[in-house]
Amino acid sequence: MRPCLSSWGVTVSNLGRLVVVGAGGHAKVVIATARAAGWDVCAVLDDAPQTHGSEILGARVVGGTEDIGSVEADKAVIAIGDNKSRKRVADRLEASWVSIVHPASVIHESVVIGDGTVVFAGVVIQPDTVIGVHGIVNTGASIDHDCRIGSFAHLAPGTNLAGNVTVGEGALLGIGSRAIPGTSIGSWATVGAGGVVIDRVPGNVVAVGLPARPSMDD
Numbered sequence: 001m002r003p004c005l006s007s008w009g010v011t012v013s014n015l016g017r018l019v020v021v022g023a024g025g026h027a028k029v030v031i032a033t034a035r036a037a038g039w040d041v042c043a044v045l046d047d048a049p050q051t052h053g054s055e056i057l058g059a060r061v062v063g064g065t066e067d068i069g070s071v072e073a074d075k076a077v078i079a080i081g082d083n084k085s086r087k088r089v090a091d092r093l094e095a096s097w098v099s100i101v102h103p104a105s106v107i108h109e110s111v112v113i114g115d116g117t118v119v120f121a122g123v124v125i126q127p128d129t130v131i132g133v134h135g136i137v138n139t140g141a142s143i144d145h146d147c148r149i150g151s152f153a154h155l156a157p158g159t160n161l162a163g164n165v166t167v168g169e170g171a172l173l174g175i176g177s178r179a180i181p182g183t184s185i186g187s188w189a190t191v192g193a194g195g196v197v198i199d200r201v202p203g204n205v206v207a208v209g210l211p212a213r214p215s216m217d218d
């Protein structure tokens with residue numbers, strides 16, 4: 001692999017050509033992260049026709065998601081922030097998905113990160129944590145030892161998980177949320193911004209506050 005200097009001034013390997021699926025605000029950060037990691041972002045795809053021909057950080061939106069087979073790329077990643085939408089796209093498209101890890105993150109060698117998961121700048125992930133596919137570990141999040149993070153989950157910026165926390169598939173942990181050791185957040189649940197999980201949050205609920213509890217509507 002050819003070494004190159006990323007936009008963060010870090011020397012990284014040139015990883016090849018990457019197609020990014022999704023042209024919203026989240027894509028901007030995914031593209032910046034992919035480049036910092038050494039990817040050449042060769043194309044962006046989005047099903048909204050009004051995005052076609054536009055550019056995100058100089059990367060051109062060349063067509064819709066059905067065009068993925070015709071783009072000459074080595075790997076692909078989905079840059080859609082909404083967890084259910086990201087899963088729908090992953091279920092529908094055939095592609096060689098790849099995980100992307102920002103070079104300015106600190107990840108222990110024992111950590112397992114599934115294909116399609118993106119880890120942003122400033123993240124710290126401690127030993128023996130396992131993360132599923134197509135997840136988002138957003139800017140400045142920290143995940144301590146032995147956590148289990150399901151596929152399609154999103155840990156928003158500044159999330160802090162203590163050791164042995166379980167996060168179910170598709171869960172959203174809002175910006176600045178936290179979980180104490182050994183707690184669990186169910187599949188497709190949402191923990192509101194700043195929420196603190198001190199026991200079990202069931203699946204498919206919205207839990208807010210300290211302690212984070214489901215609202216009366218759930």
Ligand SMILES: CC(C)(COP(=O)(O)OP(=O)(O)OC[C@H]1O[C@@H](n2cnc3c(N)ncnc32)[C@H](O)[C@@H]1OP(=O)(O)O)[C@@H](O)C(=O)NCCC(=O)NCCS
Nearest residue numbers: 138156157173174175190191192193194195206207208209
């Ligand atoms: C929890 C959340 C999902 C609720 O969104 P919503 O369903 O649109 O709810 P509303 O804004 O209508 O608020 C409903 C009630 O919950 C309260 N509430 C909303 N978010 C809250 C939060 N994070 N903590 C405590 N209370 C909250 C509101 O004050 C309101 O209270 P009221 O009924 O007494 O007036 C949302 O506020 C949130 O925190 N999202 C996280 C987003 C995020 O971090 N995304 C990551 C981007 S990278």
